[in-house]
Amino acid sequence: MVTVVGVRFKRAGKIYYFDPDGLNIEKGTKVIVETARGIEFGEAVVGNREVNEEEIIAPLKKVIRIATDEDVQQSEENKRREKEAFKICLEKIKDHNLEMKLIDVEYTFDGNKVLFYFTADGRVDFRELVKDLAAIFKTRIELRQIGVRDEAKMLGGLGICGRTLCCSTHLGEFEPVSIKMAKEQSLSLNPSKISGTCGRLMCCLKYEQDTYEEVLGRTPKVNAIVSTPQGQGTVMSVNLLKELVKVKLDKDDENVLQTFKTSEVKIIKNVETENDDVDLDELKHLEGI
Numbered sequence: 001m002v003t004v005v006g007v008r009f010k011r012a013g014k015i016y017y018f019d020p021d022g023l024n025i026e027k028g029t030k031v032i033v034e035t036a037r038g039i040e041f042g043e044a045v046v047g048n049r050e051v052n053e054e055e056i057i058a059p060l061k062k063v064i065r066i067a068t069d070e071d072v073q074q075s076e077e078n079k080r081r082e083k084e085a086f087k088i089c090l091e092k093i094k095d096h097n098l099e100m101k102l103i104d105v106e107y108t109f110d111g112n113k114v115l116f117y118f119t120a121d122g123r124v125d126f127r128e129l130v131k132d133l134a135a136i137f138k139t140r141i142e143l144r145q146i147g148v149r150d151e152a153k154m155l156g157g158l159g160i161c162g163r164t165l166c167c168s169t170h171l172g173e174f175e176p177v178s179i180k181m182a183k184e185q186s187l188s189l190n191p192s193k194i195s196g197t198c199g200r201l202m203c204c205l206k207y208e209q210d211t212y213e214e215v216l217g218r219t220p221k222v223n224a225i226v227s228t229p230q231g232q233g234t235v236m237s238v239n240l241l242k243e244l245v246k247v248k249l250d251k252d253d254e255n256v257l258q259t260f261k262t263s264e265v266k267i268i269k270n271v272e273t274e275n276d277d278v279d280l281d282e283l284k285h286l287e288g289i
Contacts, residue, residue, distance in 0.1 A: 002053055005063060006046025007033055012153065014172045019060040020048055030067035030075075032109070041067060041075045041109040071109075078107040085137065089116055092132050100124045103146065104154045113140040119151050149174055152198035159196060166203050177201040179283045181209050184216060186240065191286060201286045215240050219262050225269040228260050232268065 004017040005025045018033050027047045082105045100120040107114055114137055126143050133141045156168040182194045196202045220226050224235045233249040246257040
């Protein structure tokens with residue numbers, strides 16, 4: 001077992017493990033740590049705890065110190081400088097007539113690097129822009145192109161549910177989501193119904209997928225042949241959430257459906273369901289990250 005502390009550098013950002021180096025760090029404590037990008041200011045969202053060695057990537061970098069009042073002031077000053085850098089970069093992008101959208105600016109804590117995040121439809125030749133920015137800020141400049149999901153995470157906003165975007169509030173990392181999930185959850189395959197603000201599949205499709213897969217594993221499909229307490233029949237419809245199936249019994253001369261719990265029926269012969277005349281390949285672009 002290894003003692004670690006979990007640090008996050010942005011709201012809803014990924015949690016990184018560090019070696020507390022003998023410090024007793026509680027949740028919510030501001031800390032100064034060494035990262036691959038240099039010295040950074042972050043917040044401990046996981047206090048001292050022991051984890052298995054398989055959960056970490058060795059060697060762990062150490063927590064340098066618990067942040068002082070001066071460190072907090074420096075972090076606030078960096079945020080002010082980021083706003084100014086954003087305005088300057090926008091002007092330079094316009095001057096160079098570049099087809100790119102500036103999303104965010106970030107200073108490393110020690111001020112040795114400024115990162116500019118942007119989106120663009122394709123590759124952008126920003127070499128001259130970097131030269132101009134380096135001459136203005138007198139420090140290392142990095143321009144990083146991001147995807148639409150990262151853009152939504154940084155900018156925030158409201159989802160179609162009316163709540164603040166999950167990615168900008170509590171999702172540390174993006175989980176893979178697929179059209180298959182929407183299909184298995186009996187959702188409309190209309191892109192406008194299952195797409196988030198970013199234009200990709202909604203992240204919340206992943207939340208209940210494990211439960212749906214468990215229920216699907218014991219639920220007969222439509223047109224399956226099943227045995228029921230009232231005899232053999234054909235499944236005509238399925239309600240996954242209530243775990244109910246409507247069955248047309250073979251003994252019924254009329255088109256009368258009987259409802260049974262999935263636990264009451266036994267599958268004799270299952271069938272492969274069709275895609276309901278929807279070409280799932282046409283919707284694959286929604287899965288892109």
